[in-house]
Amino acid sequence: MSKKKPVVLVVDDDRDIRTTLDMLLAYEGFEVRSSASAREALSRLSEAPYDAVLLDIKMPERDGLDLLPELRERHPRVPVLMISGHGDIRTAVEAVRRGAADFLEKPLDGERVVVSLRNALSRRRLEEENRSLREELLREHQLLGESPAMRRVLSTIEKVARTDARVLITGENGTGKELIARRIHAHSERARGPFIPVNCAAIPDELVESELFGHRRGAFTGATADRIGRFEAASGGTLFLDEIGEMTPEAQAKVLRALESGEIAPVGAEATVAVDLRVVAATNRDLKAEVAAGSFREDLYYRLAVVPIHAPALRERLEDLSILAQEFLAASCRAQKCAVKRLAPAALDHLRSLPWPGNVRELRNLVERLVVLLDGPEISLQDVRELAEERPRAAGEDVFACATFEEFRAAAEAEYLRRKLAEFGFNKQRTAEQIGMPRSNLYKKLDRYGLK
Numbered sequence: 001m002s003k004k005k006p007v008v009l010v011v012d013d014d015r016d017i018r019t020t021l022d023m024l025l026a027y028e029g030f031e032v033r034s035s036a037s038a039r040e041a042l043s044r045l046s047e048a049p050y051d052a053v054l055l056d057i058k059m060p061e062r063d064g065l066d067l068l069p070e071l072r073e074r075h076p077r078v079p080v081l082m083i084s085g086h087g088d089i090r091t092a093v094e095a096v097r098r099g100a101a102d103f104l105e106k107p108l109d110g111e112r113v114v115v116s117l118r119n120a121l122s123r124r125r126l127e128e129e130n131r132s133l134r135e136e137l138l139r140e141h142q143l144l145g146e147s148p149a150m151r152r153v154l155s156t157i158e159k160v161a162r163t164d165a166r167v168l169i170t171g172e173n174g175t176g177k178e179l180i181a182r183r184i185h186a187h188s189e190r191a192r193g194p195f196i197p198v199n200c201a202a203i204p205d206e207l208v209e210s211e212l213f214g215h216r217r218g219a220f221t222g223a224t225a226d227r228i229g230r231f232e233a234a235s236g237g238t239l240f241l242d243e244i245g246e247m248t249p250e251a252q253a254k255v256l257r258a259l260e261s262g263e264i265a266p267v268g269a270e271a272t273v274a275v276d277l278r279v280v281a282a283t284n285r286d287l288k289a290e291v292a293a294g295s296f297r298e299d300l301y302y303r304l305a306v307v308p309i310h311a312p313a314l315r316e317r318l319e320d321l322s323i324l325a326q327e328f329l330a331a332s333c334r335a336q337k338c339a340v341k342r343l344a345p346a347a348l349d350h351l352r353s354l355p356w357p358g359n360v361r362e363l364r365n366l367v368e369r370l371v372v373l374l375d376g377p378e379i380s381l382q383d384v385r386e387l388a389e390e391r392p393r394a395a396g397e398d399v400f401a402c403a404t405f406e407e408f409r410a411a412a413e414a415e416y417l418r419r420k421l422a423e424f425g426f427n428k429q430r431t432a433e434q435i436g437m438p439r440s441n442l443y444k445k446l447d448r449y450g451l452k
Contacts, residue, residue: 193237219268358450
């Protein structure tokens with residue numbers, strides 16, 4: 001299949017200029033249309049899409065500088081290159097101020113015209129790709145729901161995103177705390193800056209300072225090169241400190257110092273580094289209770305919880321389940337490249353009756369499993385009953401009532417981990433060490449079973 005040629009509109013009252021540009025650009029692989037006046041150009045642009053416009057400044061009736069703002073308003077994604085036989089610095093500056101992509105002087109240099117046009121089209125292509133990626137990212141991380149609980153969350157996000165206030169997001173595993181953080185970032189003035197997520201529970205104690213604040217070469221054994229930390233990487237954007245409640249007291253003190261001073265001290269550095277970032281933290285623990293127990297710093301808590309947001313559990317907003325399930329179903333069908341399936345009304349009713357200890361994440365995983373394992377256009381009540389039985393049972397359910405050995409094993413494993421977490425004060429690192437399980441495996445199982 002042949003590649004579509006870029007379509008360029010040449011607007012100039014000089015027929016010779018139009019003819020010359022037509023021949024030059026056609027030879028270089030462009031499709032060219034031309035207009036002799038501003039009125040004709042506006043008419044052409046309203047009839048068909050164009051990739052770029054070459055616009056003369058001096059024309060009868062209406063000149064190019066006067067037309068340019070209207071073109072930019074009506075067709076903001078189409079680059080406009082200005083042409084002038086009376087080029088001077090003042091005119092060029094004014095053209096760029098009004099939105100021109102470039103300024104070309106007569107007599108035109110053919111090579112300069114082609115290079116400038118290709119550069120403008122390349123910039124437009126990159127802008128379109130970036131816009132598409134941002135829109136895809138927003139779709140992927142959208143917060144769905146129309147329940148009163150979700151409306152309160154969305155309202156708070158809208159208000160706080162416009163500010164630089166720190167936010168503390170609380171809620172059970174699987175409720176979408178990171179989605180809330182990403183939405184705050186995406187709707188803030190820092191949206192063009194980086195969004196740097198950090199899982200505080202996954203950083204070994206001995207590496208916390210290096211991971212968060214960076215280090216200099218030779219600072220310790222293995223530091224063979226300078227490395228910037230997460231705080232510096234997030235400068236200009238948002239740092240998301242997930243599972244902040246898992247931080248050791250020593251790490252809490254260092255984070256507090258960075259928040260208070262706006263500066264960090266990389267390991268092995270002689271001077272501090274200023275950082276400009278917004279901090280959003282999240283936890284599935286009751287930090288007020290942790291403060292009262294002395295396991296979390298009170299001063300850090302109040303530094304982080306300027307604006308608290310609670311992510312509601314799925315059981316607290318079951319009226320959103322249908323919206324969530326339908327969206328996950330459509331997304332899974334797209335990902336699997338299969339025909340769109342539908343959930344039978346009885347299947348949806350059954351989904352609403354389940355306890356959802358893993359919250360929205362558990363619902364999404366179940367819907368993906370239904371799409372992957374089932375054939376046919378409709379997911380029935382029986383389909384959901386059979387596949388939903390693979391969920392681990394909620395706390396307090398009798399594991400010996402399980403219908404299958406696989407179901408019993410999952411329920412027993414979930415209960416064992418729940419009790420060990422409680423035994424070791426809900427400290428994940430210590431729990432992993434005591435039961436002889438790699439921490440990465442423990443985190444996966446906690447997510448799978450929806451354990452707080």
